[in-house]
Amino acid sequence: MTAQNLSEKATTFLNLLSDEIKEKVLFELEDEERFNMNYVPIPRKGPTFHDFDEKQKAAALDLLQSSLGKEGYRKTQEIIALEKVLRIIENDDNDKMPDGRPRRDPLNYHFCIFGDPASKAPWGWRFEGHHISLNFTSAEGKISAxxxxxxxxxxxxxxxxxxxxxxxxxxxxxxxxxxxxxxxETQLKVTRFTEEAPLDVSSANHRKVEKLYPEGISYTALSEDQKEVLLQLLNVYLSTFEPHFESSFWEKIKDSGIDNLTFAWAGSLQPGTGHYYRIQGPTLLIEYDNTQNNANHAHAVVRDLTNDYGEDILREHYKRHHN
Structure with missing residues (x-):
């Protein structure tokens, strides 16, 4: 998927919207709302599937699918479907959002577009709701973040x-x-920094994140088999991205040095009790945490330490074109 094709799909989606809905979905690229990431069931800006007719919904899903890898789109669909499961498990018809809709609602996922996809200028967009926050930036003819x-x-x-x-x-x-x-035993002492897992990922919804300490065990201190497992795990996370961006992110990690990757663990060594891990490198932070609901409630996040929200790419763009 090229950035141009993605721009066309975003423009097609926008052109199907009424002026009223379009006003809800469009923001300036520099708007602070672009950095208002969250993944809990709270009121959000941007229209949801409730606001779309069938053609609009199809165009919205086409934009979403085109922005992700196959694994990313699968996970997105299955996480949305979990809202129906939660509604059954919690059995609470009185649990409502401020607008009166059910708190657990598979239609309550929001679309925001930042900037103008039809122009040659950088633009971005976000898909977000309970347990999903996906943020995309397009600049210089490619998906840059x-x-x-x-x-x-x-x-x-x-x-x-x-x-x-x-x-x-x-x-x-x-x-x-x-x-x-x-x-x-020696490796475990370096890797497992505490027997109690944190209650959530440390990066939370912070706009900017940095490397976390302790860093854990170095890639170079792993056996060949362990190195292979770590790279498989890293690939699980990167495979959620659109293929061209996945490839560029892999190259970025390699350029910064695979040997500079580290793996850290906290909490239980077995499922069923709270556990947490993170993978870090000069450009990368991945966190996985499963502590809530008797360790049956997982959070997983990928952050680019140098280019979240495409900020590094955008700085270069503005330097060249708006000096």
Whole structure:
């Protein structure tokens, strides 16, 4: 998917909207709303699926699917579907949002576009709701940023309804446990920095994030088999991105040095009790946390330490074109 094609899909979506809905969806690229990331069920700006007719909804989903890799779109759809599961599990018809709609609502996901996709200037867009925050930036004829990228699941493993034992973030969990449980005593002392996992990812919804400490075990201190598992785990996260951006992000990580990657763990070494891990490098922070609801409620986030929201790319663009 080229940025031009993505621009065309965004423009097609916008052209289908009424003036009233278009007013809700459009923001200036520099608007502070672009950095208002969140992943809990709160009131948000931007229209939702409730506001769209079938053609508008199809165009919105086409834009979303074109902005993600196959795995990213799968996870997005399955996390949205978990809202129906939560409504059954919680069985609370009185749990409403301020606008009167159910708090658990698969239609309550918001679209915001920042800037003008039809122009040659940089622009961005966001898809966000409960347990999803996806932020995209396009500049200089390419998708220049797809972070922050957040996926969460509640329940982590569906243990009720007819979808029993379904787990949206299964590979993220399994490979993490495989890696930590392959470590010898010396490696474990370096990697596991506390026996109690944090209550959430440390980066939360902060606009800017930095490397976290302690960093954990270095890639160079892993065995060859362990290195392979770590790279498989890293690939699970990067494969959610649109293929061209995934490739450029991989190159960025390699250019900064695979040997500079680290892996850190907190909490239980077995599923069912709170656990957390992070992968870090000079340009990368990935966090996975599963502590809530008896460790059956997972949060996973990818941050680019140098280019979240495309800020690094945009600085270069403005330097060249608006000196």
């Amino acid at each position: 797809s972070t922050p990228s957040f996926f969460g699941t509640n329940p982590g493993i569906i243990k009720t309804t007819n979808q029993e034992e379904k787990e949206v973030l299964k590979k993220e969990a399994e490979l993490g446990f495989q890696l930590i449980n392959s470590m010898n």
